[in-house]
Amino acid sequence: MTDRTRDPASLLREVEEIRERALADISGASAPADVADVRRDVLGKSGSLLRLRRGIGALAPEDRKVIGAALHEAHELLTATLDTRERELLDAEPALSAPFDVTLPGLRPGPGTGGMHPTVQLMYDLNDAFAALNFDVYEGPEISSELYEFDHMNFPAGHPARESMDTFWLGGTEERQGAERLCLRPHLTGASVRYMREHEPPFRFVYPGRVYRNESTDARHERAFFQYEVLLVDENMPMTAGKFLVDTILDTVFGRPVRTRMRTGFFPFVEPGFEIDMECQVCAGQGCRTCGQVGWLEIMPGGMPHPNVLRAGGLDPDRWTGFYVNVGLDRLVMMRYGIDDVRLMHSADLRFLSQFA
Numbered sequence: 001m002t003d004r005t006r007d008p009a010s011l012l013r014e015v016e017e018i019r020e021r022a023l024a025d026i027s028g029a030s031a032p033a034d035v036a037d038v039r040r041d042v043l044g045k046s047g048s049l050l051r052l053r054r055g056i057g058a059l060a061p062e063d064r065k066v067i068g069a070a071l072h073e074a075h076e077l078l079t080a081t082l083d084t085r086e087r088e089l090l091d092a093e094p095a096l097s098a099p100f101d102v103t104l105p106g107l108r109p110g111p112g113t114g115g116m117h118p119t120v121q122l123m124y125d126l127n128d129a130f131a132a133l134n135f136d137v138y139e140g141p142e143i144s145s146e147l148y149e150f151d152h153m154n155f156p157a158g159h160p161a162r163e164s165m166d167t168f169w170l171g172g173t174e175e176r177q178g179a180e181r182l183c184l185r186p187h188l189t190g191a192s193v194r195y196m197r198e199h200e201p202p203f204r205f206v207y208p209g210r211v212y213r214n215e216s217t218d219a220r221h222e223r224a225f226f227q228y229e230v231l232l233v234d235e236n237m238p239m240t241a242g243k244f245l246v247d248t249i250l251d252t253v254f255g256r257p258v259r260t261r262m263r264t265g266f267f268p269f270v271e272p273g274f275e276i277d278m279e280c281q282v283c284a285g286q287g288c289r290t291c292g293q294v295g296w297l298e299i300m301p302g303g304m305p306h307p308n309v310l311r312a313g314g315l316d317p318d319r320w321t322g323f324y325v326n327v328g329l330d331r332l333v334m335m336r337y338g339i340d341d342v343r344l345m346h347s348a349d350l351r352f353l354s355q356f357a
C-alpha cells in the first residue's frame with residue numbers, strides 16, 4: 001500500500017511507532033555518536049519522519065492537518081530528547097569531567113599566530129575580483145522572513161523547504177505568515193529582492209554571507225555555512241553572462257581557467273535554471289573517487305531570475321532580465337585547499353586554523 005492510498009489512522013500509527021522506537025534508541029545510546037545516528041535516521045533529510053511528511057500531500061486537507069500536527073509534535077519531542085541525551089553523554093565524558101588545575105601558568109602566545117580564516121580570505125578575494133568589474137558588494141540581514149525568503153522567491157505554498165525540517169523559524173512566529181513569520185535566512189537569494197527595491201536598475205552586485213539550514217551535520221553538510229551569490233540585471237541580458245560570472249569565480253579561486261558545463265535544473269526563483277559543473281581538479285576530468293568516476297563536480301546552481309522575482313523587486317520582466325549564480329563558498333574553499341571535511345571549517349581546532357595563519 002502506497003502513501004497515496006493509506007488511511008490517516010495508519011499514518012498516525014506509523015508516526016507513533018517511529019516516535020516510540022526513536023525514544024527507545026535514544027535512551028539506549030551510550031555515546032554521542034549513537035545520538036547522532038538516531039538524529040540522522042529519524043530527523044535527517046532522508047529520515048523516517050521526513051519520508052512520512054512527503055507522503056501526505058495527496059491526503060484531504062483536514063487529514064493532512066492532523067498528520068502534519070502529529071509529525072510536528074514528534075519532531076519537537078525527539079529533537080528535545082536528542083539534545084538532552086547528547087548533553088548528558090558529553091557531560092559524562094572523562095576528558096570533560098577530569099579535574100583542571102586553574103593555578104597552572106598559562107602559555108604565552110607566540111608571535112604571528114593570528115591569521116585569516118580561509119573562507120573569509122576567499123570571500124575577500126572574490127569581492128576584490130568583482131569590485132574590479134564594478135560590482136557592488138551587498139549585505140542583507142541574517143534574520144529574515146517567509147516573505148523575502150520564499151514568497152518573493154516564487155516558492156509554492158506547499159514547498160518542503162518552508163517546513164521546519166529545513167528552515168530555522170524563530171520561536172513565537174511559526175504560525176504566522178509572510179513578513180511576520182521570521183527565520184534565519186536559509187539562502188542568500190532573498191536578499192536580491194531587497195537590493196532591487198533599494199536601487200535603480202541596471203544592477204551588478206554580489207552578496208556573500210552565512211546561511212542556516214536545519215540539517216544533520218556530516219563531512220559535507222553543516223547547519224551554518226557560507227554562500228556567495230552574484231546577480232546581473234540589465235536589458236537584453238545574454239545567456240553568456242552566466243558563463244562570464246562562473247569563469248570569474250573559478251579563475252579567482254584556482255588562479256587559472258577551469259572547464260565548466262551547464263545542465264538544465266529546476267529552482268523556483270529562476271527560469272530557465274541550471275546546474276553548473278566544473279571539471280574535477282583531482283583527476284583533470286579523467287574520473288576518480290572524488291568525482292564519482294565522471295570527471296565533473298557539481299558546484300553551483302544558476303539561472304535567469306524568474307519573472308515573479310523581478311516583479312517582487314519592482315521591475316518589469318518584459319524589459320529587464322538577468323542571471324543569478326549561487327555558490328557554496330565553503331565547498332570552493334575545500335576544493336581550493338584539499339579539505340575533506342566541512343566541519344573543520346567551523347571548528348575551533350587551532351591545528352586546522354594555524355595552517356592558514
